[in-house]
Amino acid sequence: MKVIIHKEIDSLEKLLPKWEILYRDFREITVFQDIGWVKSWWYYKSKKDKMTPFIIEIRDEDKTIGIIPLYISQVRFARFNFRLLKPIGSELSDYLIPILSKEYSAEKLLSLAFKKIREDKLNWDCMEWGDIPAESYFLNFLSNQGLKKYSLIEREKADICPFLLVNKNFEEVKKRFSKKFMNNILYNERRLNKDGELKYSRVTSEEEIVPILNKFFELHIERWGITNTPSKFKGVEEREFLLLAAKNLFKSNLLHLEYLSHNGEILGVLFGMSDGIKNYIYHFAINIKFGKYSPGSLIIYYLILEACRDGHEIVDFLRGDEKYKENWGDFDKYNVKYIFFNYSIRSSLFKALKHFYMHEYSTILSECFKILKGKRKRIVHNNYSNFAD
Numbered sequence: 411m412k413v414i415i416h417k418e419i420d421s422l423e424k425l426l427p428k429w430e431i432l433y434r435d436f437r438e439i440t441v442f443q444d445i446g447w448v449k450s451w452w453y454y455k456s457k458k459d460k461m462t463p464f465i466i467e468i469r470d471e472d473k474t475i476g477i478i479p480l481y482i483s484q485v486r487f488a489r490f491n492f493r494l495l496k497p498i499g500s501e502l503s504d505y506l507i508p509i510l511s512k513e514y515s516a517e518k519l520l521s522l523a524f525k526k527i528r529e530d531k532l533n534w535d536c537m538e539w540g541d542i543p544a545e546s547y548f549l550n551f552l553s554n555q556g557l558k559k560y561s562l563i564e565r566e567k568a569d570i571c572p573f574l575l576v577n578k579n580f581e582e583v584k585k586r587f588s589k590k591f592m593n594n595i596l597y598n599e600r601r602l603n604k605d606g607e608l609k610y611s612r613v614t615s616e617e618e619i620v621p622i623l624n625k626f627f628e629l630h631i632e633r634w635g636i637t638n639t640p641s642k643f644k645g646v647e648e649r650e651f652l653l654l655a656a657k658n659l660f661k662s663n664l665l666h667l668e669y670l671s672h673n674g675e676i677l678g679v680l681f682g683m684s685d686g687i688k689n690y691i692y693h694f695a696i697n698i699k700f701g702k703y704s705p706g707s708l709i710i711y712y713l714i715l716e717a718c719r720d721g722h723e724i725v726d727f728l729r730g731d732e733k734y735k736e737n738w739g740d741f742d743k744y745n746v747k748y749i750f751f752n753y754s755i756r757s758s759l760f761k762a763l764k765h766f767y768m769h770e771y772s773t774i775l776s777e778c779f780k781i782l783k784g785k786r787k788r789i790v791h792n793n794y795s796n797f798a799d
Contacts, residue, residue, distance in 0.1 A: 411475075411519075413526040416465040419452055422498075425467055425477050426509070429662040433685065437510050438546055441683040441690060442503035446658025448479065451499050454651035459483050464495060464534070466523050468510075475511040476519045482534055488763045492756065495527075495537040502651075504571065504690075504728050504745070506541040507548040516547045531752035535760050540568055540747035541729070549746055564749040569729035572740035576725055580718040586739030595711050598703040606673035610712040613667040619656050622669055623649075626679035630695035652681065652693075659683060666690070670709045677705040680713060688724045689717045706734070714738070 416422070426432065426445040433439050441447060455461060461481045468476030479498035484491055497506040510519050527537070542549050552565075576583050584592065602608040613622055627643045634641035642648050659665040666682040666689060680694040691713070696705040717725050727735045729745060751761040 411468060411470050411522060413522050414467045414469065415526065415530060416467060417463050419456075419463045419465075421467075422448065422463070422465050422477075422479055425465070425474055429664065432509070435512060437512055437516060438505075438507060438543075438548075439509065440505045440688075441659070441664050441685055442499050442505060443509055444659065444662050444664055446662050446664075447503070447655055448498055450651060450655035450658050451502055453654060454502075454647060457647060463498075465498075466508075466526060468519050468522060470514070475514050476523065477509040478523055479509070480537075487760065488767065490759070490763070492535040492760045493533065495534040497539055497541075500540065504541055505543045505546075506539070507543065507546055510547075517551055520548070520551045528752060531754050531757070534752070535754070535757045537750040538747075539750075540745065542746045542748065543571070544744050544746060552748060564747065566747050568745040568747040570731040571729045571743050571745060572727045572731070572735045572738075573743065574714065574725040574727070574738050574740045576714060576718050576722060578718055578721055580715055583714065583718055588737045588739070591707070591737040594704065595707050598708060602672050602703055608708075609671050610709070610716075611669055611671065612716075613660075613665065613669075616657065616660055619660060619665075619667065620653065622667060622679060623653055623656060623681070625669070625676050626652075626681060626693075626695050629676070629679060629697050630693075633695060633698055636698070656681070666713075668709065668713060670705060670712065672700065677703070678709045680709050682713070684717075684722070686720075687722055688726050689713060689722055690726045690728060692728060707737070710738070 416425075423445055426443075426448070427435075429444050432443065452461075461483050464480040464482050466476070466478035466480065467474055468478075480495055481498050482493050482495055485494045486492075499506050508520065508523065510516050527534075542552070574583075574586070599608065613619055627641075627649050630643050631641040643652070656665055656667060664683050664685060666684040667680070668682070669679045670677045676697060677700045678694060678696040681692050683690040683692060691710065694706055694709060696709075714725050725738075727738075727740060731742075751757045
């Protein structure tokens with residue numbers, strides 16, 4: 411076996427197989443490893459930040475048996491520039507783990523890959539890997555033996571990732587919902603049906619994607635416009651990303667874009683993905699005109715109903731512990747975040763600076779809390795003003 415580092419983004423499209431093969435032959439794959447999603451992510455992020463691909467390929471003779479899509483970006487910290495190594499898909503994706511063939515030992519492939527990463531240590535200063543699912547083979551490797559050659563600064567429980575187990579017996583699944591919450595959904599459904607036709611629809615053609623997503627953007631911007639937090643989709647680049655991602659996911663038969671309408675007027679739009687087993691709820695937007703009918707809850711209710719009818723097993727709410735998710739009787743899993751440093755001088759400096767400033771920052775917070783509690787009347791700053799540029 412040999413390990414190769416590719417530093418051209420085009421190599422990823424050549425390496426990653428089509429979704430059907432990826433899903434069948436590789437371990438614990440999710441929609442966020444589909445090449446269409448990855449390409450959309452790269453197009454969006456590379457327009458905002460200067461990035462260099464760092465794609466690990468593991469080969470057995472002429473066969474690709476492992477792919478770890480990483481990238482390097484610059485981060486400025488304490489007036490120094492450092493090179494941060496992260497998995498492609500960070501921030502906009504979930505459940506990011508290496509792509510490894512089921513036919514080979516995950517431990518052996520990961521050991522080879524990490525050895526290669528370590529040997530190239532002069533080209534990166536810190537590796538930050540979040541969104542690692544708990545109980546995954548990758549987390550097991552990192553927890554047990556994958557860190558022997560690294561200096562670990564941080565291993566922390568990151569985001570909660572709620573999900574709902576479903577089956578073809580919807581009445582059984584429904585028993586797990588909050589009773590009061592469920593009664594309110596059914597009441598709103600009756601009210602809307604009494605005044606006209608309530609219809610749940612799913613996008614089934616590529617031509618529908620643009621008009622439905624444009625409506626999604628309109629509703630999202632309007633909804634968040636009444637708060638102090640503007641919609642992330644006010645920016646053209648964010649809208650372009652989601653449109654491109656939707657079209658690419660559709661080509662892989664992974665897009666799950668649905669909307670709820672009443673007498674032809676759209677109440678809400680939900681952008682999700684589905685691989686036939688899991689339904690992922692990624693974004694949704696509601697029409698505030700129908701706010702009293704809880705359109706967000708209604709559209710999720712219909713999605714769960716459809717997932718049961720289609721024989722799916724999980725509705726995944728993805729990361730975030732928003733209060734509304736508790737109403738669906740969900741189960742909690744979580745992601746884990748790791749930060750690694752190698753033994754180069756630059757990496758050691760970065761680690762030392764992070765430790766120093768983290769300590770100083772926590773000291774300031776402690777002093778502030780004392781002031782707020784009335785235990786201290788003033789705080790001495792001691793040059794705490796410049797943590798990071």
